[in-house]
Every structure is written in C-alpha cells, then in structure tokens.
Amino acid sequence: MTMAAAIESRNAGASAWSKSSRIAAVDIFADIDQAETVWRSLENQHHLSTPYQRFDFLRPWQQKVGTREGLTPLVVVAYDLDRVPLLLLPLVLKQGWGVRSAHFMGGKHATFNMAIWNRDFAAVASRADLDVVFAAIHQRESIDLLAFQQQPLTWQDLPNPFALLPHQTSANDCPVMAMMPGASETTRISHSMRQRLKTKERKLKAPPGYRYLLADSDADVKRLLDAFFRIKPLRMAEQKLPNVFAEPGVEDFIRDACITPRVDGGRVIEIHALENDSEVIALFAGVADGYRFSMMFNTYTVSAVSRYSPGLILIRHIIDHYAEHGYRTLDLGIGSDSYKKLFCKADEPIFDCFVPLGPRGSAAAIAMSAANRSKRLVKRNPALLLLAQKLRRAFG
Template sequence: MTLSNQPERVSPAGVSGENSLSVDVCDADAVALQRYREDCAEAGFMPAQSPDWVSAWTRHAPHPSIIVRLCDGQAHLMSLALEVVEQGRFRIARFISNRHANGNFPALDLRVRDGLPETYLTKLRDGIRQARPEIDALVLERQLRQCNGQENPLLGWPHGDSPNVSLAVNLDGGFDAVLARSSGKRKRKQHRSQARKLEAAGKVERRLARSRAEAEEMLNAFFDMKAHRFSQMGIQDVFAPDAVKNAFRTLFGDAAETKETNFVLHGLEVAGKLRAVTGSSRIGDRLICEFSSIADDDLTDASPGRFLFYQNIEEACSEGLKIYDFSVGDEYYKRLWCDVETIQFDTFVPLTGKGRILAFGLSAAARAKHVINNDPRLWRVAKALRRRLGSAHG
C-alpha cells in the first residue's frame, strides 16, 4: 500500500491531514439510512452493503444495527453497516445479515482507490470504541480484497484468509466462449437431455419475479426446498428465522416492483410447479447467485437446478455481463462452470480486553477451518460428523 500521496487522493479541496478526520457511529434509523443511501450514490460497495439490502435487513433484524461513517472534513470516505449481537459472553459488531452476506466490501467513496493510511483505520477503530464501549470486537468476515478497481481499506487491519473459496465464471467472449472453456459439447448435450426429461412431465418455463406476489411465491418455494435439503444434510437451516425470511421478502419484493433493480429471482417451473429457484444480485458487470435450491421430487434426477443455472449464465452473457458469481462455497455443480477462484478475507479487530481473547480464538478457528476445507479427507470426515450431529439433534 502506498501512503505518501494518500491524503491528497481521499481529501476534498481545502481539507487534508488526519486532524480533519471524524467518525460518526449512530443507530441505523431512518435519518442514518437516508444519509447512507446518499453516501452510496458516490461510493463503491457490494450487494450486502448496498442501501436496499441494508434497509431491508435493518427493518426486520432482531439485533440493533449501526452505521459507522468515516469522514475527512465534510466529505464521506467510508461507511460500514453493522449489526451488534451477543456471542456467548461477548458482544460483537458484524456485517448486517451475517452468514447471508458474502463478498463483503464497505461503502467506499469512489475517490478512494488504494486503501487508507493506517492512521485513518486507527481513528476508525478508536471512534467505534469510544462511541460503543460495550462492543468487544469487530468480526468482519468474507470480504473482497478489491471491488471494481478499489482496494478494500480494511486490509490495513490484521486479517487472514476466509475458510471457504468463492467461485465464479468468466463470461468474456460470450456464451459460446464460456462453453468452449468448460466442456461445452457435453454441457449442450446434457442441457438438451434435461429439457426432454422436463418437457415430458409438462410445460417448462423459466420465470422472472415481476411482482411482489411472484417474489413471495418463489421465496416460499425456496424456503421449503432449503429447509428440506438442510434437514437431509443435518445442517442448521440459516433461512429458517422469520427475520431472515422477512428481510428477503422485503428486499426481493421491493425489487420485483422496481423497473431497474439489482436483485432478481428466477424460478424454473415444470408442470405448474417450481422445481428450482435462484436469488441473484447485480453489481456493475457482475451477477451474483446469492442463494439457490431445488425441489426433492420426481424430477430431481433431471437436474432442474443445473438446467436453470445454464439458462441464467446464458442470459448473463447475452446482457454483456463479465462475471457470473456463484459466491462462497465449493460445490460440484459450481466447479462444472467455474474458472475463477477468489479467496476472501476475515478481519477480527478487538476493542476491549475481552475482545482480544475472542479475536484470537476466531482467528485460530478460521485457520483450522481453512485447513479442513482444503483437505479432501478431513472435509469428508467433517461432513460425516456434521450429519451425525444434525441427526442426533433432529
């Protein structure tokens, strides 16, 4: 990171140096959310820190939410939308929506290209500590190192690799080029075979949610599919809480009634029933699959999920997008397409003495998970143990 010219690059005319820095930490009320939206008009960010996402989650989340704003004079530099939660005997601040937030990147003013000086981050940390002394640590996971040419300033804090890889597809050259790079002949043949199997059951239609009612229908189908799938795998259903469901209903319901939106739901309907659903966000030239699932029924063997992904990727290419992002998680169906791997990073910043203990433990746990996830033998053992534990508590 080059710091010598940084104050000039991030400060407006007539303002320079650290003495002009200020940190504002406030509850995410209507006034703060409106200011956050205005700041984001001249900032880069990823979907889970976008104004629409933040607004939907703060409306329904059971945890108090805060907006942290770093300014140079009157000029906005960076904001973080966080939720404050109890974690055992500790109180932490984390990205709003927790595990549903992936590829995180703060709302960063477009003038800030190469990160921020260490002294700016010290000011940010101390400002949060002074305003909210009850918070023991900042737990900021699954972050991108760069976003649309901007370096993530939080790389200036101690950090480590996230345990799980993020997978994506390079769409350069269009759909034919994508297929040429990923066993295209086989994919086309499989897609035609899947189409015949699905059409034998009835009318096949790929749907886009264009109203709140359609969004509700697709989300309800998705929640049911996911609950069944997680139960089979012995995994906690992270979509089960009402707060999570209602936040996504607000986010995608509002989006479905907006002409130009960054959040879309697609469903594959066969014989009048939804068999696969994807929820996606769009940022710049990137389409991100935030979640997906398939129905467990008589057509599961026809792979409706893979069929829908094929069409989603084909459409993304036709719209001139550059990346189709499957987000965090290493799955076989993603590997069939992906040629881009991204290792995100986690930041654990202690704010109190207790927080130092927590940050050390979280860092050690993340390193251990990274080792397990990257060792096929250990990962098989971990998945088997997870299923057994899930069955025991089921």
C-alpha cells in the same frame, strides 16, 4: 485491471488527494433508519461496495433477523472537512464472553462484506485513515473487537482498503467465473457441456408451459418464493441438514428483499426459475449490480424430473442471461460444492480481519483467528470434513 495495477493506481492517486479531504468527523448511528439518507447518498454516488451492503438489503435483515438475534445496529459514517461522506460501515454489536464486538450486518445471508466507500477515497485510503475511524468507535461505544469476516480482496477490480489491515484467509474460498463482453458462449460453458444440458433440458420440456424466467412481477416473486419455502425444507431434511430458512425472521427478510425494486432496475434479490404449468422445477436467487451476479440460495423439485439436472440447466440460463447483459463476473456462493466447480473454475480469495481495540479484544482476536484457521483446515482436509459432516448430522 490487475491487482498490481490497481495498487499502483491507488498510490498514484494518493498525492492528488487533498489533506483537507481526509477524515475529519465520524458519526455513529444506533438506528439504521437515522442513517438512511447518508447511506443512500453513498449508494447513489461514485461508490465501491457489494450488493450485500445495500440499504434495502440490510434494513429488512436487521429488522426481521438481527433484532430477533439481539443484535444492535452500529452504523459508522466518516466524513471529510466538507462533510462529504467517505465511507459507511454497516455493523451490529454482539455481547458475549465478556467481550463487546462489532460485526458486519447481514450475518450468514451476506456472502461478501465490505464498507460502502466513496470510490475516490477508497483508492487512496490509508491505515491511518482507518485507525481514525476505529478510534472513534472504541471511544464512543467501548467496543473491544472488530470482527470483519468474509471480505473480498478486490471488488470491481479495485482493492478493498480493509486489506491494509492484518488479515487471514477465510475458511472458504468463493468459486468465481469471469465473463468477457462479446466473447463466445463456449468461453463460459464448453460446447460439450452445453450439448449435454440441452439433451437433458429436452426431457424437462415435455410437460406444457415449460419456461425459464427472471421474476419481474410481484405475482412471480410470491409464487416462486411460496414454492421455495415449500420445497427447501424437504431438501434440507433429505441431506440431514438444519433448515436455516426456518430460523425466526429469515423468511420475512427474504420475501421483503425479493419484492423490493432497485433504483437501477430489477429487485434487491433477483429470482431465476425453471417451471412449467404444474410445478416450479428449479430456483436460484442472488444479488446483482450491473457488474456481478452473486448467488444466495437455491432449490429444485423433489419430483421425478429432478433426475434431469434442472439446477445445472438453470445455472446455464443464468450465466447466459448475465453475460448477454454485459456482466463481467458471476459466483455461485462461497463453498466448494462440486456443481459450482463445473462452471466457476477459479477461486476468489476471501479474507477475515480481527481488530482488537483493547486488552480484552486482543485475547478475543487471538481466539477467533485460531477458530477460523481450524475451520479452514477442516474444510481443506477431506477426512476431517467428512468427520465434521457426520458429527453435524448426528448432533444437528
């Protein structure tokens, strides 16, 4: 469905949506566990959200990472007159520079942020509906600013209702690949690239036990994560980058989410790997929802076989795996790394919106908006980006 068609569908459905079904009540939970029942009920319904908003993804993040960062949960649920949940906002509170602000849960570990929407309501939600929710948040929590960053304009071909708010393009785009069910494999990866990767892969197959796998047992998950947390610090140090996976609670969060099964099959975070009997050669992990796979983190061996492009070979396996399972879209995470562009030729626009809920919030929104525009300028200017990278390495 095109964006125009989706918007037309939104408008066509609005007249059929009863006034009695608009937002009639708003609950706010300061404890994520207290919201579990309604959260899971929305997930199990006809809903619209990304896999990064799953309860089983955000609960361990909040417990293991958010709490250590001093972030307080703020889970906002809006209902119609019949107490049917229409949307859930998984937020955390931050206090700084005299401003009390709310942000999406998940921090840097959630590539995409959204509310969890009743899908029918998402198709007709208006700015007035959003204002009802925001007014309740401000009134009950005295929040100055809602900082909603890294949001997709659409998800599963439906518009994100928060795009109705004043917004700006995020600092980074997301390289993305569309996959048509039943299409030839060369529509995803060209014949020439496949041949090059197969030639390289023959080198990897020399040691005994070479295999590609999607971790489907607890033992697989543990073995692969043990390798990841051993190899990743070496790769980060090699690039003179800070190891974000060494931050307090992050490893515990990732291990929890990778081991937790999904109701619809698979794991909350799915791990793909190339390995042989003596080592893990490459590892990529991400979230999946039956429609899209979204990459979260990766690493590859520091041994001599790294010269055979094991990361690219693994990406080819992953793309083919999800295409064969009927997925429509795949992304390799936000950012402009050159390897992503080898596979994902299109850029998906991501947006931020800063919603002030008072005078102090207005000043903070202006400052945050300007800071994000500056980041985007740096990211899109090679000279400025190189300077920023040098400074980060020098002072990081």
